[in-house]
Amino acid sequence: MNPPTPHDFSLLALFLAADPIVKAVIAGLALASVACWAVIIEKSFALGRLRRESRALAAAAAAPPLMEQPSADLVGFALHAGLPEWRLGQGRQETDGEFRQRLDGAMRKAVLKAVRRAEPGLQILATTGSVAPFVGLFGTVWGIMNSFTGIAASNDTSLAVVAPGIAEALFATAVGLVAAIPAVMAYNRFLGGLAGVRQEALGAASDLALRLSRMPRPLGVAAAAE
Numbered sequence: 297m298n299p300p301t302p303h304d305f306s307l308l309a310l311f312l313a314a315d316p317i318v319k320a321v322i323a324g325l326a327l328a329s330v331a332c333w334a335v336i337i338e339k340s341f342a343l344g345r346l347r348r349e350s351r352a353l354a355a356a357a358a359a360p361p362l363m364e365q366p367s368a369d370l371v372g373f374a375l376h377a378g379l380p381e382w383r384l385g386q387g388r389q390e391t392d393g394e395f396r397q398r399l400d401g402a403m404r405k406a407v408l409k410a411v412r413r414a415e416p417g418l419q420i421l422a423t424t425g426s427v428a429p430f431v432g433l434f435g436t437v438w439g440i441m442n443s444f445t446g447i448a449a450s451n452d453t454s455l456a457v458v459a460p461g462i463a464e465a466l467f468a469t470a471v472g473l474v475a476a477i478p479a480v481m482a483y484n485r486f487l488g489g490l491a492g493v494r495q496e497a498l499g500a501a502s503d504l505a506l507r508l509s510r511m512p513r514p515l516g517v518a519a520a521a522e
Contacts, residue, residue, distance in 0.1 A: 432472020439465025
């Protein structure tokens with residue numbers, strides 16, 4: 297009597313031997329994991345860029361003369377929103393505080409809008425982190441149900457018969473965790489990072505607005521506004 301052929305427990309073999317529903321679950325989780333890593337890489341670069349721009353905005357608030365900068369960064373966005381208000385000047389019925397508040401509101405709004413452009417994509421991480429374990433668990437439950445159905449049909453409850461089906465089912469849970477854990481960690485990291493950058497950039501925009509409000513307008517601009 298020939299000894300039984302050992303079952304192949306490699307990841308590829310487990311996937312190929314799994315039930316079609318389990319295969320669909322594993323494939324979907326794998327695609328979700330790829331999408332999450334694409335978001336993680338893109339947001340890592342975006343967060344680093346925003347941190348550099350936020351520091352540049354803080355430096356601009358303490359730098360010598362201000363000039364309009366058409367650059368597509370936080371400094372450029374803030375000046376693009378604030379300089380037109382500054383050129384209009386302080387209204388006859390407007391106090392110094394109201395004039396400064398008008399500049400501050402325009403620049404903070406532009407900076408906040410620029411920072412929010414980095415937020416799309418975080419929903420993918422949040423959704424994957426919360427849903428992927430349950431999707432993997434569904435694949436596991438489905439696979440174990442099929443394994444027990446096969447056991448009942450073959451009337452053989454030996455471990456050699458049970459183990460392959462259970463391993464294929466548990467593989468779905470493992471893939472779900474592999475997709476969910478990095479997504480949750482990255483989501484929390486980016487959420488905290490963006491909150492810190494937002495706070496720093498808004499504070500720098502307020503400082504820049506205060507400095508701009510104290511600058512005298514050029515004579516040509518002042519005469520044209522009268």
